Amino acid sequence: MEMNIALLPGDGIGPEVIAQAVKVVEAIGQKFGHQISFREGVVGAAAIDATGDPYPDSTHEIAASSDAILFGAIGDPKYDNDPKAKVRPEQGLLRMRQKLGLFANVRPTFTFPSLIHKSPLKLDRVEGVDFVFFRELTGGIYFGEPRGRNEQGTKAFDTNVYSKEEITRLARMGFEAAQKRRKLLTCVDKANVLATSRLWRETVQELAPEYPDVKVEYEFVDAVAMRLIQWPKAYDVLITENLFGDILTDEASVISGSMGLMPSASLGSAVKLFEPIHGSYPQAGGKDIANPLATVLSAAMMFEYAFDLKEEAELISHVVNESLAEGVVTEDIADGGKAYKTSEVGDWLAARILA
Amino acid sequence: MEMNIALLPGDGIGPEVIAQAVKVVEAIGQKFGHQISFREGVVGAAAIDATGDPYPDSTHEIAASSDAILFGAIGDPKYDNDPKAKVRPEQGLLRMRQKLGLFANVRPTFTFPSLIHKSPLKLDRVEGVDFVFFRELTGGIYFGEPRGRNEQGTKAFDTNVYSKEEITRLARMGFEAAQKRRKLLTCVDKANVLATSRLWRETVQELAPEYPDVKVEYEFVDAVAMRLIQWPKAYDVLITENLFGDILTDEASVISGSMGLMPSASLGSAVKLFEPIHGSYPQAGGKDIANPLATVLSAAMMFEYAFDLKEEAELISHVVNESLAEGVVTEDIADGGKAYKTSEVGDWLAARILA
Ligand SMILES: CC(C)[C@H](C(=O)O)[C@@H](O)C(=O)O
Ligand SMILES: CC(C)[C@H](C(=O)O)[C@@H](O)C(=O)O
Numbered sequence: 001m002e003m004n005i006a007l008l009p010g011d012g013i014g015p016e017v018i019a020q021a022v023k024v025v026e027a028i029g030q031k032f033g034h035q036i037s038f039r040e041g042v043v044g045a046a047a048i049d050a051t052g053d054p055y056p057d058s059t060h061e062i063a064a065s066s067d068a069i070l071f072g073a074i075g076d077p078k079y080d081n082d083p084k085a086k087v088r089p090e091q092g093l094l095r096m097r098q099k100l101g102l103f104a105n106v107r108p109t110f111t112f113p114s115l116i117h118k119s120p121l122k123l124d125r126v127e128g129v130d131f132v133f134f135r136e137l138t139g140g141i142y143f144g145e146p147r148g149r150n151e152q153g154t155k156a157f158d159t160n161v162y163s164k165e166e167i168t169r170l171a172r173m174g175f176e177a178a179q180k181r182r183k184l185l186t187c188v189d190k191a192n193v194l195a196t197s198r199l200w201r202e203t204v205q206e207l208a209p210e211y212p213d214v215k216v217e218y219e220f221v222d223a224v225a226m227r228l229i230q231w232p233k234a235y236d237v238l239i240t241e242n243l244f245g246d247i248l249t250d251e252a253s254v255i256s257g258s259m260g261l262m263p264s265a266s267l268g269s270a271v272k273l274f275e276p277i278h279g280s281y282p283q284a285g286g287k288d289i290a291n292p293l294a295t296v297l298s299a300a301m302m303f304e305y306a307f308d309l310k311e312e313a314e315l316i317s318h319v320v321n322e323s324l325a326e327g328v329v330t331e332d333i334a335d336g337g338k339a340y341k342t343s344e345v346g347d348w349l350a351a352r353i354l355a
Numbered sequence: 356m357e358m359n360i361a362l363l364p365g366d367g368i369g370p371e372v373i374a375q376a377v378k379v380v381e382a383i384g385q386k387f388g389h390q391i392s393f394r395e396g397v398v399g400a401a402a403i404d405a406t407g408d409p410y411p412d413s414t415h416e417i418a419a420s421s422d423a424i425l426f427g428a429i430g431d432p433k434y435d436n437d438p439k440a441k442v443r444p445e446q447g448l449l450r451m452r453q454k455l456g457l458f459a460n461v462r463p464t465f466t467f468p469s470l471i472h473k474s475p476l477k478l479d480r481v482e483g484v485d486f487v488f489f490r491e492l493t494g495g496i497y498f499g500e501p502r503g504r505n506e507q508g509t510k511a512f513d514t515n516v517y518s519k520e521e522i523t524r525l526a527r528m529g530f531e532a533a534q535k536r537r538k539l540l541t542c543v544d545k546a547n548v549l550a551t552s553r554l555w556r557e558t559v560q561e562l563a564p565e566y567p568d569v570k571v572e573y574e575f576v577d578a579v580a581m582r583l584i585q586w587p588k589a590y591d592v593l594i595t596e597n598l599f600g601d602i603l604t605d606e607a608s609v610i611s612g613s614m615g616l617m618p619s620a621s622l623g624s625a626v627k628l629f630e631p632i633h634g635s636y637p638q639a640g641g642k643d644i645a646n647p648l649a650t651v652l653s654a655a656m657m658f659e660y661a662f663d664l665k666e667e668a669e670l671i672s673h674v675v676n677e678s679l680a681e682g683v684v685t686e687d688i689a690d691g692g693k694a695y696k697t698s699e700v701g702d703w704l705a706a707r708i709l710a
Contacts, residue, residue, distance in 0.1 A: 075547075090547040120585050125475045141496075141515060147550045154519045156554035160496060161512040190598075192430075192445040195502045199511035222605035229584060229609050230475050243545075247602055250577035254584050 001307060002035045006066035006271075008059065008096075010044040011089065012280025013290035013342075014072025020292035020346025021070055021299040024319075027350040028303070028312050039066065043096065044074030044089040044280070054092025060099055064271060068306035069100075070299060071275035076282055098138050101268035103166070104173050105135040106305075107249045107277060108263070109232070111256045114324045115333060119257030121229065126255055131235035132181070133252065134174040135245025137266060139166045140196070142242045162196045162241065167203040173267070174239035175211040184236035186217045188224050188244055200241065221248070228252055253277050260291035260332050261320075263298035265305050272306045274298040288341045291330040293320055296349060319352045356662060357390045361421035361626075363414065363451075365399040366444065367635030368645035368697075369427025375647035375701025376425055376654040379674075382705035383658070383667050394421065398451065399429030399444040399635070409447025415454055419626060423661035424455075425654060426630035431637055453493050457621035457628055458521070459528050460490040461660075462604045464587070466611045469679045470688060474612030476584065481610055486590035487536070488607065489529040490600025492621055494521045495551070497597045517551045517596065522558040528622070529594035530566040539591035541572045543579050543599055555596065576603070583607055608632050615646035615687050616675075618653035620660050627661045629653040643696045646685040648675055651704060674707045 007022065009015035022038060029036040041059030048054050054074075063069050074089045096102075110130045111119075119126045144159030171187075178185040187204045189197035201218055208216045219227070221244045227234060228248065232255050240248065253259045259278055266273040276294030284290050300316035303309040323329060328348045331339035340348070362377065364370035377393060384391040396414030403409050409429075418424050429444045451457075465485045466474075474481045499514030526542075533540040542559045544552035556573055563571045574582070576599045582589060583603065587610050595603065608614045614633055621628040631649030639645050655671035658664040678684060683703045686694035695703070 088547060094548070120477060120480045121475050122477055141513075142548055144512065149550060149554070155516065156550040157499065157514060157516040158549045158551050159512060159514055161510065163510045165509075190601075192443060193449070193497055194513045195504060195511040196513050199504070222601050225580070225602045225606035226609045229606065244602075246545075246577050247580045247599075251580035251584065251606065254581045 001309070003037070003068070003307060004066045005036060005038050006063045006069040007038050007040040008043045008063065008069060009040070009046075009072040010074040010280060011046050011076050012073055012282040012285040014044075014074065014280055016285070016288060016290050016342045017276060017292040017295040018070060018072045020342060020349070021295045023346045023350040024296050024316060024353065025299050027353040028316065031353055032309075032312055043071075043092050045076035045079060047092055048087055048089060052087070054087060054089050055095045060096070063096065063100060066271060068302050069271060069273040070295070070302065071273050072295065073276065073278065073280035075280045094142060097266065098143060100271055100273070101138065102266040102273055103136060103138045104170055104267045105137040105245065105249070106132060106265040106267060107135065107252070108132040109252045109256055112258045112261060112324060115256070115258040115261070117257065118333070119255060121232075121255060125230070125232065126257070129232045129255060131232065131252075132177060132237055133245060133249045134170060134177065134237065134239045135249055136166065136170045136240070136242045137245075138268075140242035160194070160196050160243070162199055164199065164203050167200050168207065171204050171207055171239055174237050175207065175214055178214045178237040179211060182236040183214050184217065185214050186219055186224070186235055186238045188219055188221050188238055188240035188248065190221050190244075191218070192220060196241065204239070224248060225251060228255070249277070258333075261293045261297060263294055263301050265298070265301045267305065272302070274302040274306070288343055289331055289339075290342050291332050292342050292345055293323070293329075296320060296346075315353060319349050322352060323349060356664070358392070358423070358662065359421045360391060360393050361418045361424040362393050362395040363398045363418065363424060364395070364401075364427040365429040365635060366401050366431050367428055367637040367640040369399075369429065369635055371640070371643060371645050371697050372631060372647040372650040373425060373427045375697060375704070376650045378701040378705040379651050379671060379708065380654050382708040383671065386708055387667055398426075398447050400431035400434060402447055403442055403444060407442070409442060409444050410450045415451070418451065418455060421626060423657050424626060424628040425650070425657065426628050427650065428631065428633065428635035430635045449497060452621065453498060455626055455628065456493065456623040458491060458493045459525050459622045460492040460600065460604070461487060461620040461622060462490065462607070462617070462632060463487040464607045464611055464617065467613045467616060467679060470611070470613040470616070472612065473688070474610060476587075476610060480585070480587065481612070484587045484610060486587065486607075487532060487592055488600060488604045489525060489532065489592065489594045490604055491521065491525045491595070491597045492600075493623075495597035515549070515551050515598070517554055519554065519558050522555050523562065526559050526562055526594055529592050530562065530569055533569045533592040534566060537591040538569050539572065540569050541574055541579070541590055541593045543574055543576050543593055543595035543603065545576050545599075546573070547575060551596065559594070579603060580606060583610070604632070613688075616648045616652060618649055618656050620653070620656045622660065627657070629657040629661070643698055644686055645697050646687050647697050647700055648678070648684075651675060651701075670708060674704050677707060678704060
């Protein structure tokens, strides 16, 4: 197969972890006889520094004309504490999501037996946890208008807005995923307060009869924030709006004890994007110590979701599990054993694929 | 002292737990020579059933003309899954908060040594946790206009709005609380996306120099959702907007393993309200099994925050700790020991106060 992959490494540790995913993807290409070409674009703080724009047109052209995107991470503290900054790295991310139509962020949470002891939760709560969030990614209060200040600057406002269509396309993805899993869908909203949430709940209620094999539960976002910690095993597929999803998927990411390994996919109408859920960790950037496994597993998701190549995806997961079993890991999960460099882990995985 | 206390028991287990708080408050009154009178009002589903209005004027008059309010819980599942319901119990709660000007919800999280083993978190994460949220309660997306649907009903919208004044008065409470505690204030926002959050951050930054002894940290809501579980000990005082506070305080409530004991206060310009953080648990209503301790400890907060009577507050906390130590507790925390009835726990606490 021919594959055109856009690389958007971004900021902090982004470039280093993307470089390891590239090694792995190239090894897969070699092994399975795929023709894989890469093109790279700047995004985030790196793009502001280079072009003044966190998502320049040149990057969009590369991304939009690719078959899939591998994304690193963005964000730089120098832009965080200046509320009046005119350009921020995050604007690039948001513009990218919207221009590429990436309306669904898919975030699985599952456990790695060898890392589960790192979970802040007790073993009986976290063993066997396996759920996936479908977060709406191009609507809601992230993009709604009007937003801004009054003339004197003493009042600020944002608008949360959702259409039935936006909810429907995201919800259908959730229903379909539930059908392939344990057939439980949880619609997370705040229908006791928000008009948008009532439209979410109503829309999901209307769709439910089309998926008679899926049990649908409706739960308020505050209750989910609790139950995710109390009984994370209770969940299978969760669907929710953009802001709730931002908060809850990050909360969920600490459950398994293996945040450095959690991949994600952003799906939409055309191109699909894959990225680790962790941030840009600027403090660790350039030191060759960052854990590349989440990005490598995001590349595995890419083979499965973007190219329907399950065997390739499974081989990547398999060698990642081998690296864990054999202790070829970075310092964050080395647990007193030898700490490998980011680049060494990448080399090892690529070599193992070709072995 | 003379005290006029409004009782708003609400729904589900509300009436039962309030009844125990009344026993305790009366015992305190007798012991310390206070003249305490109670007036009761309906609120929530109970009020809809009785009057068609979840917060009738008669209840508001009682609440507004009292020195303090003891509130139970509201919510009934029969109103939850009907997104088109015209009247909902929660509307009563929201109207009450706004009409009484209860703009700050104060939610402490702390641990009880005898219950800490019930936490879903590992002991080393939760031991010694002691933080308090100040959640803005009468602004933001809960009340902003416009909110509703377009004509065809295919699009819904809500408005998040904050003024500098609303932020300032809440933030000052947080700063002052931090000064009396460990002097760390965390401003929780989403300033990388929301205009309202940027006003929050800017306003807090402007106030900070007035409190030079307080260290201020700014953290995104998604990061706090993670760190609350990873390292809850990192926090001291957190301030945040209404919706973020709703989600994060509920998340925080599961940390200590003693949710059935967590009290809260809602403060404002005039009257102050005290309530347990747990819900109305309709399934348990009327069975005399609900844990009354959170409501009893809310009454303790009332003596301290509404009447500045520290000794009274401490005596209540003291007898609650005795009931825990001696196992005079309801089935949810009986742990295989004898399970006392709700009413028995209340009787025991009142008798102990007078002993
Ligand atoms: C960086 C930020 C704008 C972004 C978001 O809020 O969506 C991030 O938190 C995420 O979840 O991808
Ligand atoms: C019942 C609901 C409207 C309410 C809220 O969202 O404020 C509740 O969750 C709370 O936190 O007191």
